Amino acid sequence: MLLEVERLSKSFGGVQAVQDVSFGVAQGEMVAVIGPNGAGKTTLFNAISGIFPPTGGFVRFQGVVTNGKKPHELAMLGMTRTFQNLQLFSDMTVAENVMVGFHPRLTGGIFSAGFRLPRAAKEEQTAREEALSRLAQVGLAHLAAEKAGTLPYGMQRLVEIARAAVSRPSLILLDEPMAGLNPQESRRLVDVLLVMREQGFTFLFVEHDMETVMAIADRIVVLDYGKKIAEGAPEEIVRHPDVIKAYLGEETV
Amino acid sequence: MESGQRMTDGRKRWLWLVGAAVWLGLPWLVFGNNYVLSTLILIGLYALVSTGMTLLMGYAGQISLGQAAFYGIGAYTSAYLTAHAGWSAWLALAAGAALAALVALVVGIPVFRLREHYLALATLGFGVIMFTFFKEWKGITGGLNGFFGIPPIRIAGIPLQSDLPFYYLVSLFVLAGVWFARNIVRSRVGRALRAIHGSEVAASSLGVNITKYKLQMFMLSAVYASAAGSLYAHYVTFINPDLFGIVPSIYFLIMVVIGGTGSVWGGLVGAAVYVCLGEWLKAVVPLLLPNAGGEFEIVFFGLLLVVMLIYMPNGLTGVAAKGWRRLWKASWRQQKQTAAVDSHQARSIGGERG
Amino acid sequence: MLVLRNVHVHHGHLHVLKGIDLHVGEGEIVAIVGANGAGKSTLLGTIAGVYTPTEGEMVFEGEPLPCGKVEDIVDKGICLVPERRQIFDGLSVKDNLLLGAYRRQRRDRQDVKRDYERVLELFPKLQTMLDRPGGLLSGGEQQMLAIARGLMARPKLLLLDEPSLGLAPLVVKEVMGMLKPLGDQFHTTMILVEQNVRAALQTADYAYVLERGAMALHGKAAELLNDERVAEAYLGAARRR
Amino acid sequence: MEAWSQFVQLLFSGLTVGSIYALVALGFVITYSVTGILNLAQGDFAMLGALLCMTFVNSGMPFALAIGLSIAAVMAIGALFERLAIQPARRSSVAVLIIITIGVSFVFRGLALLVWGTDPYALRPFSGHEALHLFGAVIQWQSIWAVIISVISFLALHLFLNRTSIGKAVTACVINPFAARLMGINIRKMSLGAMAVSAGLGALAGIVIAPISGASYDMGMMIGLKAFIAAVVGGLTNAPAAIAGAFLVGLLESFAEGYLSSGYKEAISFGLLLLVLFFMPNGLFAKMTGKRV
Amino acid sequence: QSPASGGGEGELKIGAIFSASGGAAPLGKPEMETVKMLVKQWNEQGGIEGKTIKLIAYDDKSNQNEAVLSTKKLIEQDKVTAIIGGTISGNSLAMIPQIEKAGIPYISLAASKQIVNPDDGSSRPWTFKTAQGDDIVIQKLLSFLKEKGWTKVAWLNVANAYGTSGHDEFVRYAPQYGVQAVAEEEFEATVDDAKAMLTRVKKANPQAVIVWGTAQESAVVTKNIRQLGIEAPIVESHGIGTKGFIDLAGEAANGVWFPAGRILVADQLPDSDPQKETLLAYKRDFEKAYGYEPTTFGGHAWDAFHLLANAIKEGGTDKEKIRSALENTKKFIGISGVFHMSTDDHTGLDADSLVMVQIQDGKFVLAE
Ligand SMILES: Nc1ncnc2c1ncn2[C@@H]1O[C@H](COP(=O)(O)OP(=O)(O)OP(=O)(O)O)[C@@H](O)[C@H]1O
Ligand SMILES: Nc1ncnc2c1ncn2[C@@H]1O[C@H](COP(=O)(O)OP(=O)(O)OP(=O)(O)O)[C@@H](O)[C@H]1O
Ligand SMILES: [Mg+2]
Numbered sequence A: 001m002l003l004e005v006e007r008l009s010k011s012f013g014g015v016q017a018v019q020d021v022s023f024g025v026a027q028g029e030m031v032a033v034i035g036p037n038g039a040g041k042t043t044l045f046n047a048i049s050g051i052f053p054p055t056g057g058f059v060r061f062q063g064v065v066t067n068g069k070k071p072h073e074l075a076m077l078g079m080t081r082t083f084q085n086l087q088l089f090s091d092m093t094v095a096e097n098v099m100v101g102f103h104p105r106l107t108g109g110i111f112s113a114g115f116r117l118p119r120a121a122k123e124e125q126t127a128r129e130e131a132l133s134r135l136a137q138v139g140l141a142h143l144a145a146e147k148a149g150t151l152p153y154g155m156q157r158l159v160e161i162a163r164a165a166v167s168r169p170s171l172i173l174l175d176e177p178m179a180g181l182n183p184q185e186s187r188r189l190v191d192v193l194l195v196m197r198e199q200g201f202t203f204l205f206v207e208h209d210m211e212t213v214m215a216i217a218d219r220i221v222v223l224d225y226g227k228k229i230a231e232g233a234p235e236e237i238v239r240h241p242d243v244i245k246a247y248l249g250e251e252t253v
Numbered sequence B: 001m002e003s004g005q006r007m008t009d010g011r012k013r014w015l016w017l018v019g020a021a022v023w024l025g026l027p028w029l030v031f032g033n034n035y036v037l038s039t040l041i042l043i044g045l046y047a048l049v050s051t052g053m054t055l056l057m058g059y060a061g062q063i064s065l066g067q068a069a070f071y072g073i074g075a076y077t078s079a080y081l082t083a084h085a086g087w088s089a090w091l092a093l094a095a096g097a098a099l100a101a102l103v104a105l106v107v108g109i110p111v112f113r114l115r116e117h118y119l120a121l122a123t124l125g126f127g128v129i130m131f132t133f134f135k136e137w138k139g140i141t142g143g144l145n146g147f148f149g150i151p152p153i154r155i156a157g158i159p160l161q162s163d164l165p166f167y168y169l170v171s172l173f174v175l176a177g178v179w180f181a182r183n184i185v186r187s188r189v190g191r192a193l194r195a196i197h198g199s200e201v202a203a204s205s206l207g208v209n210i211t212k213y214k215l216q217m218f219m220l221s222a223v224y225a226s227a228a229g230s231l232y233a234h235y236v237t238f239i240n241p242d243l244f245g246i247v248p249s250i251y252f253l254i255m256v257v258i259g260g261t262g263s264v265w266g267g268l269v270g271a272a273v274y275v276c277l278g279e280w281l282k283a284v285v286p287l288l289l290p291n292a293g294g295e296f297e298i299v300f301f302g303l304l305l306v307v308m309l310i311y312m313p314n315g316l317t318g319v320a321a322k323g324w325r326r327l328w329k330a331s332w333r334q335q336k337q338t339a340a341v342d343s344h345q346a347r348s349i350g351g352e353r354g
Numbered sequence C: 001m002l003v004l005r006n007v008h009v010h011h012g013h014l015h016v017l018k019g020i021d022l023h024v025g026e027g028e029i030v031a032i033v034g035a036n037g038a039g040k041s042t043l044l045g046t047i048a049g050v051y052t053p054t055e056g057e058m059v060f061e062g063e064p065l066p067c068g069k070v071e072d073i074v075d076k077g078i079c080l081v082p083e084r085r086q087i088f089d090g091l092s093v094k095d096n097l098l099l100g101a102y103r104r105q106r107r108d109r110q111d112v113k114r115d116y117e118r119v120l121e122l123f124p125k126l127q128t129m130l131d132r133p134g135g136l137l138s139g140g141e142q143q144m145l146a147i148a149r150g151l152m153a154r155p156k157l158l159l160l161d162e163p164s165l166g167l168a169p170l171v172v173k174e175v176m177g178m179l180k181p182l183g184d185q186f187h188t189t190m191i192l193v194e195q196n197v198r199a200a201l202q203t204a205d206y207a208y209v210l211e212r213g214a215m216a217l218h219g220k221a222a223e224l225l226n227d228e229r230v231a232e233a234y235l236g237a238a239r240r241r
Numbered sequence D: 001m002e003a004w005s006q007f008v009q010l011l012f013s014g015l016t017v018g019s020i021y022a023l024v025a026l027g028f029v030i031t032y033s034v035t036g037i038l039n040l041a042q043g044d045f046a047m048l049g050a051l052l053c054m055t056f057v058n059s060g061m062p063f064a065l066a067i068g069l070s071i072a073a074v075m076a077i078g079a080l081f082e083r084l085a086i087q088p089a090r091r092s093s094v095a096v097l098i099i100i101t102i103g104v105s106f107v108f109r110g111l112a113l114l115v116w117g118t119d120p121y122a123l124r125p126f127s128g129h130e131a132l133h134l135f136g137a138v139i140q141w142q143s144i145w146a147v148i149i150s151v152i153s154f155l156a157l158h159l160f161l162n163r164t165s166i167g168k169a170v171t172a173c174v175i176n177p178f179a180a181r182l183m184g185i186n187i188r189k190m191s192l193g194a195m196a197v198s199a200g201l202g203a204l205a206g207i208v209i210a211p212i213s214g215a216s217y218d219m220g221m222m223i224g225l226k227a228f229i230a231a232v233v234g235g236l237t238n239a240p241a242a243i244a245g246a247f248l249v250g251l252l253e254s255f256a257e258g259y260l261s262s263g264y265k266e267a268i269s270f271g272l273l274l275l276v277l278f279f280m281p282n283g284l285f286a287k288m289t290g291k292r293v
Numbered sequence E: 001q002s003p004a005s006g007g008g009e010g011e012l013k014i015g016a017i018f019s020a021s022g023g024a025a026p027l028g029k030p031e032m033e034t035v036k037m038l039v040k041q042w043n044e045q046g047g048i049e050g051k052t053i054k055l056i057a058y059d060d061k062s063n064q065n066e067a068v069l070s071t072k073k074l075i076e077q078d079k080v081t082a083i084i085g086g087t088i089s090g091n092s093l094a095m096i097p098q099i100e101k102a103g104i105p106y107i108s109l110a111a112s113k114q115i116v117n118p119d120d121g122s123s124r125p126w127t128f129k130t131a132q133g134d135d136i137v138i139q140k141l142l143s144f145l146k147e148k149g150w151t152k153v154a155w156l157n158v159a160n161a162y163g164t165s166g167h168d169e170f171v172r173y174a175p176q177y178g179v180q181a182v183a184e185e186e187f188e189a190t191v192d193d194a195k196a197m198l199t200r201v202k203k204a205n206p207q208a209v210i211v212w213g214t215a216q217e218s219a220v221v222t223k224n225i226r227q228l229g230i231e232a233p234i235v236e237s238h239g240i241g242t243k244g245f246i247d248l249a250g251e252a253a254n255g256v257w258f259p260a261g262r263i264l265v266a267d268q269l270p271d272s273d274p275q276k277e278t279l280l281a282y283k284r285d286f287e288k289a290y291g292y293e294p295t296t297f298g299g300h301a302w303d304a305f306h307l308l309a310n311a312i313k314e315g316g317t318d319k320e321k322i323r324s325a326l327e328n329t330k331k332f333i334g335i336s337g338v339f340h341m342s343t344d345d346h347t348g349l350d351a352d353s354l355v356m357v358q359i360q361d362g363k364f365v366l367a368e
C-alpha cells in the first residue's frame, strides 16, 4: 500500500469533522472520496497532507508514519495536492506556478543561486522544460506566460493539477478537480488523468461529479458525518442504499 | 515569445553596461566634489540596507520595522573590534555580518512563527530592544554620548580616508549586493519566495519549506544591513545609538517602498530618491520661502511621499518597469494578447464565427 | 425587465465581451452557458456593476443602469451571488446571512426576520452551524451560504454564478429544483450561469450560449436542450445515458 | 505598607498611561477594521487635538466648547486625510499604505511645528489640581478621568460594532471588501466615517493627556507607537482586546520602570510582550480567524 | 590653498548648521533665529570690514547624517570661511572629523566637553565651542549643593545624550564635593507619568532631588515629585530655563533651583555685572524680531557669531589667522559668560559664567 489511513480522526473544538476513517490506496490506483457537503472530505485531505495534525489515528505513506510531518516534508516524500478553494500564486505566470511545483526536484540553495553557479542555471532550464511539457499535457502550454490570476476559473484548476503533477510525485490528492469545468471540459480532463495514471501516478480525489467518478475511480470511499459509510467498486457504491440516501438521491444514473 | 525574451535580455545587458559606466564615471563628472561624493556614498550605504530589505519584503513578504538594529550591530561590532580590540576592519566587518546573521537566526526562529502584523510588531520590538542595548551598554558602545575615533578601513595597508576610494568601495558592495539579490530572485529560491507571497499553504504543499526560506532571507537582509553599518562606522568614524533606533528603521522602510519591492533595484532607487529628495528640498525650499526652517522641508517631504505613493503604488521601479514594457514590448505584447484571448476562449459551437 | 444592447467589456487590453445583446423578462429564469473563459462571469459582473462596459447600454426596468456603481445597482434590486462564494470568513453564518439583507435591514426588520427563517428552511444544513465563522465551512456549505445570502437581499433580479459548484448531487437537485418556485414566491427574476448545462437548461425558461465573448445561440431552454450543437458541445456523453 | 503603596502607585501610573494608549489604540482598531490600514498618523491626531484645544482655551473659549470644537476639527482633518490620501491609494499594498500614513504624519508634525513652535504647552486639568490619596498612593483626578473616558469610549464602540448592523458591515468591509460592495455596503463612506471617528478618539486622547504631560508638536510619535503595540497585541480588529492590550502595555511599562530599571523599561516591556507573543503567535486574544483551505 | 576662499569680492560666506526641527528643535530654532538676526544687523551696519556677510544655514533636522552631509556641502560646495553650529553634541561630534580634515574654523553650540577635549586625546585645533561644558555646569551645581549641605541626593536624568552626559560628569565630580547619590534613575524624554520611577526615589529619602533634563519632561517629573509628596528641594539643569517649564509644571515649579546663564535673569543683575548691558541688548533685539524671549541656546549662537566675527575682523579671511585669533580671544563679553580662550581651552568659560536661579511665584529669580 502506498498510502494507509488508519482510524484517522480530526475534530475542531466540538465539530467532529473526521471520525475513525480507515482505508488504503495502492500504487497506481485511483481512489475517489465522495460524500455530502461537510462530510469531512477536505478535512481528511488536509490531515493526510499535513496541513494540520490529526487528533486521532495515523497515516502511513510509503511505509512511513507521517503524523507531525509538515506539508513540505510530505511533498519531498512524494505527496502533493490541489485545493478545493484554488490556491494559485496569482501574481506569477502560469509557467512559474508550475515551476514552483518542480521545487522538490531541485537542490539549489541561496548560495548556489546567489553566486549563480552553473548548476543552478542548468536546474532552472530543466524546471522550465518540465513545466512546459506538463502544461502541454493539460492543454495550457499556450498560456504559459499569462498571469495565473487572470485565467478563467476552470483553467486555474488545470494549472493547479499541472503544478501538483510536475514533480512526478507518487501520490496526488485532488480536491474536486472538475468543479467549474463543463461536461465537455471535464471529459477532456478525465482523459488527461487517465494518461497520467498510465504514466504511473496514483490519485486520491474528491469529486461531486458522479459521471467523472464513475469513469475513472477504481474504488470509492464514502464519508458521511465524518464516518466512512461505504467502500467499494463504483458499481457497488452507486447501488449502496446508504449512499443513495445520504448522497446521490433516488433515480440517479 | 522566446525571441521577445531574448531581445529584452540583450537590451538589459546593454543597460547594465551603461549603468556601470555612469557609476564609475560619476565621480569624475562631479569633479571631486566631496559633498556630492558623500551624498553618493550615503545613498550607497542606504541602498545596501534597503536591497536586503527589498528581498525580505518583496520576496519573503515580511515588513521589518527594526532593520536599523542590524545596521547598528554591524556598526558597533566594527567600531568596537577595530578601535578597542585592534582587529582589521575587514575582519570586523565579517564578524559583524556573522553576528547579525546569528542574531537574525535567533530572533527569526520565534518571530517567524508570528503572522502579518505581529511580525511587524516583533521586528519593532526587536529594534527597540537593540536600541536600548546600544544606549545602555556603555562599556562597549559608549552609550548615548556616542562612539568616536573609529579607525578607517584599509586596503593593502592604505587607509581609505578620502571620499573617492570610499565611493568605489561602497559601490562595489552595492553592486555585489544587487547582483546577489538578483540571482536569488531569479532562482528556485526566489520563485519559492514569491510563491509564499501568493499562497503559503500551496507553496508548502509543493515542498517549499516556508520557515527556512523566510529565515534565510531575514538573515541575508541582516547581513546586508550589517555590512552597510560597518562601512558607515569606518566612513563617518563617529556613531551614536540614535542612528540605529526606530526612526531610521522607518526611513529604511520608506526607501524600500518608494523604490518598489518588485525589483531588486528598488532598494538602490529608493535610497537615491530618498536622499536626493531631502537634499533637493534643502536647496529649493529656502528659495520659495526664504525664512522657512526645516519644518517646511518636512512638510514638503511628507506631501511628496504621499503623492508619489498614490500615483506610484509599486514604487519607482514599478513605474519604470511599466514604462519599459510600454515602450519596448507594446507591439510584441499586443500580438501575444490577441493570441491569448483566442486560445482562452475555447470554441465549441460557433467555430465558424472565429 | 433587463435589456443589454451591444455591451463590450475589456479587462485591460483583453477584449472580453464583444457586443452582448441580452433580454431578460420579468419573472423568467435565464440560463447562460459557455466554455471556460467565454466571459460568463464577466457578463454577470458587468450587470452587477463590478466591471464597467466600454461600450453599449444596459437598461433595467426601463431605466439605464448606473454602470460600475455596485452600491447603486444593489439599491435597484440586483444581487450577484459571485463566483468563488466570497463569504465573509470571520463572520458567523448568521451575520453573513443578515449582511445579505444589509440594505433593507432598517426598513423592514420583520420581513428580514421572516426571510431569514425561510432561507434556513431551504438549507437545513446551515441551521446547525449558525455561530460558526463562515470561512470554516466546507466548500459546499459555503456555496449554500452564498446562495442563501443572495436570497436574503430579496432582489428583483438575482444573478447566480455557478451556484451548483461544489454541491453534492442531491443538493444540486434540490437547489435547481427550488429556483423556479422560489422565483415565483419572491417575484425574483434570475440569471443563471452554469457549467452543469443539463441541470441549467432543465431549470431555465430561456437560455443563451456564450462563446468567446459573444452570444453564439439563444432560444427556449427546452429547445436548446434538444439542439444538436449544444448537445454535442456541452452535454455530450451525458446525453447518451 | 511602603511596598503596598508603591504597588498601588505603579498600578495607577500604568492605568493612566494605559488609558491614553487605549484611546489611541481604539482609533487604530476602528481604522484597521474598516479599511485594513495601519494608520501610523494616529498619534498625531492626539497632538493636534491637544494643541488645538490649548489654543482655543487660551483664546478665551469655555473649556467644554474648546474640547468639543477641537475634537470636531480633528475629525474633519481625519476625514480630509481619508479623502485626499487614503482613498486614492485604496488598492495599494499594506506597506505602501503604512508609508502614506507616515508621510501624512510628517506633514502634521511639520505644520504643527510651524504653527505652535517647539515649546511644550500646558492645558488645565478637567477638574481641579488636587490629587486623591488612596492606600498611601497619590492619584490625580485627571488620571481617573482618563480611565473613565477610555472605558466609556470602548463600551460605546464595542456596542456599536457588535450590536448594530452597521457595526457588522464595518467588519465585513475589511474581511472581504468585494463581497461587502455586493451587499450594497458603501465602503468609501464607511472608510470616511471610520477615519473621522478614529481621529476624534485620538484628539480626545490628546486632550486628556495634555494636562498630565503637556502638549507639544512631537508628542504624537510616541503615543502612536505605544498604541500601535497595544492594538496589535489585542489583535487589531478586536476593540476589547485592544483596550486590554493598551492597559497591559501601560502596566508593563509602569511596573518595569518601578521595580526594575527605567533605562531598560522599554526593552523590558517589549521583551515581555514578545515573549508572550511567541507563545501565542496569533495575539493574546486570538479568535478564530475563519480562514482555512 | 587660496586664502580668500570665502566668497567673492565684498562677500563673506559663513556656514551654519542647526537642528531647527526634529528632536532638538527647542534648542536649534532660537539658535538659527539668533544668527539670522545678527547677520541682518551686521550687514545693515556694513558687514565685517566692509564685506557683506552671506549666511548659508542648513537645518540638520536633529539627524547626524544630515549634519555630516551639510558640513561637506558647506566646505566643498559653498566654500564657506567658517562654520557655526551643531546644536547637539552627537551632530557636532560627527561633523568634527570633516572639519578638522578640511581645516576650517568651527564653533560648536553643543555642550559636551568631548567636542573640544575628547577622551581619546586627539587634538582638535579647529574646533571651538560656546556652551558651558557639562563639567562646568555640574561643578556649579555641586558647589551649590555643598554650600546648602545637601549631600545625600537623588539623581534623575533624561535618557538621551543630554541627560547621560550630565550624569557622567556628576559621577565624576560628585566625590570631590562630598555629594553622594542615594538614588540614580533615568526617565524617557517622552515621559507622561514618572511616578513609577519616583516611588523608588521616595523610598531613598534624599535631601534634595536633582532632575537633569529639558523643559517638557522635567516639568512632568517635577510635578510628579510634588504630587507624590516628596518634600525635598528640587535642583534641576540649565535645560529648564524657559517659560514653558513654568507653565507646564505649574505650582510645582516654585522653589526649583537651577544653574543658568545670566540671560535668564539679565534685568536682575547688579549694574556692576559686565555682561548686563550685552544681555539686555540681545534680549531686546531678539524679542523685537521674534516676539518671544531668547533662550540660553540662542545665547550660545550669539556668542559663536560674535567670536567668529571678531576673529575675522582681526584675521581677515585667512582660515589659519581666524583660528589663531579665536584661540587668542580674551575677555570677550558674551551672553554665556566672559570668554578667555587659549590653546588648551577652546571653550573659555568657567563656573563663574553661571548663576543659580530659583523659580519663585512663576518667575526666575537670581539667587545670591
Ligand atoms: N477549522 C474548522 N473549524 C470548525 N469546523 C470546521 C473546520 N474545518 C471544517 N469544519 C467543519 O467540518 C466539516 C467538514 O468539512 P470539510 O471541508 O471536510 O467537508 P467536505 O466533505 O470537504 O465538504 P464539501 O463537499 O462541501 O467540500 C464541515 O461541517 C465544516 O464546517
Ligand atoms: N481581472 C481580470 N483581469 C484580466 N483578465 C481577466 C480578468 N478576469 C477575467 N479575465 C479574462 O476574461 C476572460 C473571461 O473570463 P470569465 O471569468 O468571464 O470567464 P467565464 O466564462 O466565467 O469562465 P469560467 O467558466 O471558467 O468561470 C478570460 O479570458 C479571463 O482570462
Ligand atoms: Mg471539500
Ligand SMILES: [Mg+2]
Pocket (backbone or CB within 6 Å): A152, A153, C040, C041, C042, C083
Ligand atoms: Mg466564471
